[in-house]
Amino acid sequence: xxxxxxxxxxxxxxxxxxxxxxxxxxxxxxxxxxxxxxxxxxxxxxxxxxxxxxxxxxxxxxxxxxxxxxxxxxxxxxxxxxxxxxxxxxxxxxxxxxxxxxxxxxxxxxxxxxx
Amino acid sequence: xxxxxxxxxxxxxxxxxxxxxxxxxxxxxxxxxxxxxxxxxxxxxxxxxxxxxxxxxxxxxxxxxxxxxxxxxxxxxxxxxxxxxxxxxxxxxxxxxxxxxxxxxxxxxxxxxxxxxxxxxxxxxxxxxxxxxxxxxxxxxxxxxxxxxx
Numbered sequence: 295x296x297x298x299x300x301x302x303x304x305x306x307x308x309x310x311x312x313x314x315x316x317x318x319x320x321x322x323x324x325x326x327x328x329x330x331x332x333x334x335x336x337x338x339x340x341x342x343x344x345x346x347x348x349x350x351x352x353x354x355x356x357x358x359x360x361x362x363x364x365x366x367x368x369x370x371x372x373x374x375x376x377x378x379x380x381x382x383x384x385x386x387x388x389x390x391x392x393x394x395x396x397x398x399x400x401x402x403x404x405x406x407x408x409x
Numbered sequence: 410x411x412x413x414x415x416x417x418x419x420x421x422x423x424x425x426x427x428x429x430x431x432x433x434x435x436x437x438x439x440x441x442x443x444x445x446x447x448x449x450x451x452x453x454x455x456x457x458x459x460x461x462x463x464x465x466x467x468x469x470x471x472x473x474x475x476x477x478x479x480x481x482x483x484x485x486x487x488x489x490x491x492x493x494x495x496x497x498x499x500x501x502x503x504x505x506x507x508x509x510x511x512x513x514x515x516x517x518x519x520x521x522x523x524x525x526x527x528x529x530x531x532x533x534x535x536x537x538x539x540x541x542x543x544x545x546x547x548x549x550x551x552x553x554x555x556x557x558x559x
C-alpha cells in the first residue's frame with residue numbers, strides 16, 4: 295500500500311510550517327509540488343517540514359525532498375526538518391540533506407531556532 | 410539451485426508491485442528481531458531490503474507485474490544474509506556515489522540513491538550475481554550474538 299500524503303500549511307510570520315502525514319515516496323511528488331506552490335509557502339523566508347516519526351521514507355521520497363530543496367536553495371529559503379526517527383536522521387545525514395536543511399529533534403526546538 | 414528447507418531460512422515471493430516492498434521489509438524485520446538483532450540494525454536492514462526490492466521491481470523486472478521478486482533471508486555464520494532476486498540481467502554500470510550538491514543544482518537526477526543506501530547500511534553487498542534464473546543482490550548484516558527469541 296502506498297499512502298497518499300496530506301500536507302497542512304500553517305504560517306507564522308516569515309515561517310511556513312508544512313505538516314506532512316503519510317509515507318514519503320516518489321508518489322509524494324505532486325503533494326509536495328502543490329504545497330510548495332501555495333502562496334503561503336512560495337514566498338516565505340523559512341520553511342519547516344514536519345514529518346511523521348513513523349513514516350516510511352524511501353529513496354524515491356528522498357529524491358522528492360531533494361527536488362524541493364533545489365527550489366528552496368534557488369529562492370534562498372531556509373529549511374528545517376523535524377519529526378524524523380533516529381534512523382532517518384542518520385539517512386538524511388548520509389545522503390547530505392543536512393547540508394541544505396537543519397534537522398531539529400522536536401517541534402519546540404525547531405520553532406525556537408526558526409520562529 | 411535447489412534450496413534445502415531449514416529453520417534458519419525464509420523465502421518471500423513478491424509480484425512486481427510498488428508498495429509490496431513493505432511486505433519484505435516487515436518480514437525481514439521480524440526475522441532479524443527473532444534472531445536478536447538490535448533495533449538500529451533492524452532499521453538499516455528494512456531500508457536496504459526495501460531499496461533492493463524497489464530496484465528489482467523497477468530496473469530488474471522493468472515494472473512487469475507478472476515478473477517476481479524473490480527475497481530469501483538466511484542466518485549464516487552469525488549473520489543475516491538477504492538475497493533479492495529479479496528476472497533482469499543485472500546492473501550494467503554501478504553508479505558512483507550521489508553528489509548532493511550536483512543534485513541540488515539539477516546537474517544530476519535527484520533519484521538514484523537506492524544502491525548508495527544499500528551499500529552504506531549493510532556490512533557486505535554483492536551486486537550482479539547472474540544466474541539462468543536472473544539477477545541477485547546479496548546483502549549481509551552481521552549480528553553480535555545471534556540467539557533466537559525464547
